[in-house]
Amino acid sequence: MMHSVPLLLQVADPQLPPSPGMFVLFGLIKAGVAFGIYMLCVAYTTLLERRVAGWIQDRIGPNRVGPQGLLQPIADGVKNFMKEEALPATANKALFVMAPAIAFVPAMITWAVIPFAAPLPIPGVGLISMAVADLPIGFLFILAISSLGVYGLTIAGWSSNNKYALLGGLRASAQMISYEIAMGMSTVCVLLLAGNVNLNEIVAQQQGQAWNVVLLTMAFFIFAVSALAETNRVPFDLPESESELVAGYHAEYSSMRYSMFPLAEYANIITSSGLMVTLFFGGWDIPFTQWDNAAPHSVVKTLVTLGAYFAKVFFFVFAFIWIRWTVPRFRYDQLMSLGWKLLLPMALLYITAVASLALALDFAGVVRTSMAYTGAFLAMNVVFVVLVFWVLDRGRIVSPAYSRIERERLAKMRLGAERSDLLTGKGA
Amino acid sequence: MATKRTVEVELSTTGIGPDGKPQRIPLVAGGDGGVALQAPPGIEPDLEGEHMLINIGPQHPATHGVLRLVLELDGETVVRCIPHIGYLHCGFEKIGEYRQYNQIIPWTDRDDYLNCVGNNIAFALGAEKLFGIEVTPRCTVLRVIGMELSRIISHLVWMGTTCIDIGAYTPFLWSFQERENVYNLFEGWVGARLTTSASRVGGMAADIPDGWLDGLKAFVRTFPKTLDECDRVVTKNGIWVGRTVGIGVMSPEEAINYGLSGPMLRASGVDYDVRKDFPYLDYETYDFEVPVGVHGDVYDRYLVRMEEMRQSVRILEQAIARLPDGPVNVDDPRVILPPKHKATSEMESMIHHFKNVMEGPRPAPGEAYVAVEAPKGEKGYYMVSDGSAKPVRWRIRPPSYVNLSAIPKMVEGHLLSDVIAINASIDIVMGEIDR
Numbered sequence: 074m075m076h077s078v079p080l081l082l083q084v085a086d087p088q089l090p091p092s093p094g095m096f097v098l099f100g101l102i103k104a105g106v107a108f109g110i111y112m113l114c115v116a117y118t119t120l121l122e123r124r125v126a127g128w129i130q131d132r133i134g135p136n137r138v139g140p141q142g143l144l145q146p147i148a149d150g151v152k153n154f155m156k157e158e159a160l161p162a163t164a165n166k167a168l169f170v171m172a173p174a175i176a177f178v179p180a181m182i183t184w185a186v187i188p189f190a191a192p193l194p195i196p197g198v199g200l201i202s203m204a205v206a207d208l209p210i211g212f213l214f215i216l217a218i219s220s221l222g223v224y225g226l227t228i229a230g231w232s233s234n235n236k237y238a239l240l241g242g243l244r245a246s247a248q249m250i251s252y253e254i255a256m257g258m259s260t261v262c263v264l265l266l267a268g269n270v271n272l273n274e275i276v277a278q279q280q281g282q283a284w285n286v287v288l289l290t291m292a293f294f295i296f297a298v299s300a301l302a303e304t305n306r307v308p309f310d311l312p313e314s315e316s317e318l319v320a321g322y323h324a325e326y327s328s329m330r331y332s333m334f335p336l337a338e339y340a341n342i343i344t345s346s347g348l349m350v351t352l353f354f355g356g357w358d359i360p361f362t363q364w365d366n367a368a369p370h371s372v373v374k375t376l377v378t379l380g381a382y383f384a385k386v387f388f389f390v391f392a393f394i395w396i397r398w399t400v401p402r403f404r405y406d407q408l409m410s411l412g413w414k415l416l417l418p419m420a421l422l423y424i425t426a427v428a429s430l431a432l433a434l435d436f437a438g439v440v441r442t443s444m445a446y447t448g449a450f451l452a453m454n455v456v457f458v459v460l461v462f463w464v465l466d467r468g469r470i471v472s473p474a475y476s477r478i479e480r481e482r483l484a485k486m487r488l489g490a491e492r493s494d495l496l497t498g499k500g501a
Numbered sequence: 502m503a504t505k506r507t508v509e510v511e512l513s514t515t516g517i518g519p520d521g522k523p524q525r526i527p528l529v530a531g532g533d534g535g536v537a538l539q540a541p542p543g544i545e546p547d548l549e550g551e552h553m554l555i556n557i558g559p560q561h562p563a564t565h566g567v568l569r570l571v572l573e574l575d576g577e578t579v580v581r582c583i584p585h586i587g588y589l590h591c592g593f594e595k596i597g598e599y600r601q602y603n604q605i606i607p608w609t610d611r612d613d614y615l616n617c618v619g620n621n622i623a624f625a626l627g628a629e630k631l632f633g634i635e636v637t638p639r640c641t642v643l644r645v646i647g648m649e650l651s652r653i654i655s656h657l658v659w660m661g662t663t664c665i666d667i668g669a670y671t672p673f674l675w676s677f678q679e680r681e682n683v684y685n686l687f688e689g690w691v692g693a694r695l696t697t698s699a700s701r702v703g704g705m706a707a708d709i710p711d712g713w714l715d716g717l718k719a720f721v722r723t724f725p726k727t728l729d730e731c732d733r734v735v736t737k738n739g740i741w742v743g744r745t746v747g748i749g750v751m752s753p754e755e756a757i758n759y760g761l762s763g764p765m766l767r768a769s770g771v772d773y774d775v776r777k778d779f780p781y782l783d784y785e786t787y788d789f790e791v792p793v794g795v796h797g798d799v800y801d802r803y804l805v806r807m808e809e810m811r812q813s814v815r816i817l818e819q820a821i822a823r824l825p826d827g828p829v830n831v832d833d834p835r836v837i838l839p840p841k842h843k844a845t846s847e848m849e850s851m852i853h854h855f856k857n858v859m860e861g862p863r864p865a866p867g868e869a870y871v872a873v874e875a876p877k878g879e880k881g882y883y884m885v886s887d888g889s890a891k892p893v894r895w896r897i898r899p900p901s902y903v904n905l906s907a908i909p910k911m912v913e914g915h916l917l918s919d920v921i922a923i924n925a926s927i928d929i930v931m932g933e934i935d936r
Contacts (some may be wrong), residue, residue, distance in 0.1 A: 236555050307670075308668065316562050398671050401669040
């Protein structure tokens, strides 16, 4: 009796979706493997950062532990576990302990919906999608989860009961909120073109047309800047800004609790790079060929596209590191004005432009996959890029003297402080 | 009743609260005008917002030593800034009263420890004024080389640390590499790298060894390239310009009134350089420019110092070309030790050696003040002699100390981040400030 054969043993066509049982089983396997590889990448990004920094700064970097320092992340991990954990007497203990985990987990969960290779056909099982969870709401999930990371930083800063940490935590929350909006707005353009929030569909759209970096250049710039700000890296490392706030929100942390924060930062770098690749650089797509995304799928195609995806992500991770060791840090008010006064209006304007152009082209009957369609968007982008990078010059975008408050206000502030001065006996 | 917490209140002390946890106990004014340690009942945040008091230093990555700044912040805006100094006080000037002139030279290493050779030479110039000694031509040129090299390393440290303070880490390591090259040169010359004690009354500790000038020539050739690299990374960087332009402005009048000197003064547009206006050694014969800023902000100070390094290279090139042969030390047995072989074979030389070592050279009674253009500003050494081998008074005019006095004026009204940038732009060395 055929219908009594258990679901798991059903023989399936490898080019079709798997049965629900297999879907769950392979979902778990994918989660395990992806988690392992992801953690390995995070650990080795720390090494990469130190070696690249050494390269940029004309020095060697860690090369003692293992060949070329390859065991350095393990040594660091062991060292951090062995260190004493200091818990400030006045800290809010529960939140203080919880904060590192809150910072770390969202970066990792975000990764779950990003597709990293062409679907893998497994004989007898079916076509396995190469995203840990191919959620229909893909991108909305990312927006929802990635905002959670800031709670870790803010709670860490607040619960430490340290002024530097508090300032760091406050800066982190303000910064994240400001840039989250610009980031969300920049991705609206992507969703407009894809007509879908599923990341696999977004990749498919780019395979059909051109990569979104060509179609939506400005959105990519906005997204890249926001991603830098979201990961708290130079030039947006204000929450921890070593030279001002000592270590900012993690000033009171030590041992593994401390290293959870850098790990969260590196996890965020990888996730942001993965997102940039998926949204703007075609995901796992190999350019100038339709071989990789046309059926029938095969193991070779999966591996090659996986390699392409990793190469792209590696490039962006490298770019993150490169930027960090090249540029100075923004000031708080400059950061805010860049986010609210430049990136957000620009993103809104760009959404309008993209929507109008897409609508106009559809009315004119231009086929979406045609060269004319791509060319029209490219022309619009050239106009925008010229406008922003040549007409609005950098010196004016980041105005130098926002922080200088008026002398009268300062005098008034000091007067107020003077009046309530307890030492004069008038205040108490 | 709501009150604002102010500097004095918060400054008070920490104590133990009723639950055994550390707690801040503010000072309150008693009825008799004295202060008492007790938490006033009225302390609570008011609706206008509470001012936060933040203590930067003496152990803070950006205070360049043990400077302590107490800042009253409204949000992140500085309402008030109170600098505290003295954490590195060693009593150099008092110790000097118990040391012979040549023995004071090692103490000059330690006051501005980024400009050791310059200090050594400046002190020797002052002592020579007391003794009435004219140094040899070769010594004069060597001293110019030493002073300009130490100006370069001091500015390199300033550049590197300023870059770190503003968030750019990489130029720091580039500048420290060049600094290593200069320290290698010093090591070849006098044997020490940081605390050089390179000068003596009447000459130098040692003549330069064979081949040393080749090393200097190589440095003069390669150093401007490093400087250009740093220039490319930061000078036109939008963030760098945004962080420094219009920050910590001092007008020319304010700069003069605060007694600023060196790059701080020149960045404000006052063309004053001791090397040009009151030449010492033979600076008047060198061809170099004094960079002068316009706006007196952090960016202009940065530009002035960067250009000063290039001008120092020009001076070094000229000094290499004109370095004459001949003795380094003056032929004056009062202050200069005789060669060892003569001290063990000639009666007079042995007596000179003995008197010089045991009693020390004795200048005529009088006083001398010599000011030189140190990297941080006008550095002065003042000494009074009563005819004995030790000065009865020895004073330092530390440029960092005077320049630092303007920091409350410069930072109030700026953001917390600007405090760090402004502090870096003053280029302080606490050894010199606390003495």
